[in-house]
Amino acid sequence: MKIATWNVNSIRSRLTHALDWLEVSGVDVLCLQETKVVDADFPRSPFEAAGYHLYTFGQKSYNGVALVSRQPLTQVICGFSPVFEAAGSLTEAIQAFDEQKRVISAVAAGVRLVNLYVPNGSSIGSEKYDYKLRWFGVLRQYLELLKAEGRPIAMCGDFNIALEDRDIHNPEGKEAHIMASPLERETLRGILDLGFADAFRKFTQEAGHYSWWDYRTAAFRRDMGWRIDHHYLTPDLYEQAIACTIDKAPRSLPQPSDHTPVIVELDLER
């Protein structure tokens, strides 16, 4: 099973890129972030005409996540709230985090998929930075509840954090930069400590592999990127991972997203 994560920066602007890439990549499930469209206006027909099943959790202008799958998915969960609700621990504070549409989850082939669009955080010390850190606190509780299902979990998405210096083109002085601050990294490591490992680093150790390049300053041409889109797997799936790659081709097309897809391949028979 091949699972991809891709922040498309508006699915309506990136429709042909996404449809074309689905065909050439042959992925089974594509996890989209920043769809920037309410569910009623999501361009469903082109995906359905191509034979895909679609599950969306969107909002106007900002955020928005979706799952595109060759096979139907089951146990679809939109947002954090339903998981807390089922556990009898839903609060208004948790519910408020679902005003921003950043989480969608479903089950494929017995695997619990979790597709995330982590808040950007704006700048260190800002209100949005605080929101990002508190959002991770909710994610942590959410994952603990999901783990109780007993299924393996494949969590992916735009994490808006480069976990290590080797994930940034020029890491010097980046401790004061959003996506690289020690507190953000520490917070993400706390999530991974729940029992997740980075699929990409199972196969590739060297620096210089990125999933996002700033539109400005010709960052892609100069390969000044960041690796901030990740596949994090529970140990059983990490063992079954046989590849994890970044496909830079979509980033080099005209009018690209600023992110490019990251693909993990699992051999579930292994």
Add this chain to the structure above:
DNA sequence: ATGGCAGTACTATACTGA
């Protein structure tokens, strides 16, 4: 240190992203 580019909502310019 700042701004640079892009998408959306709206219709000029503000907000957000990372």
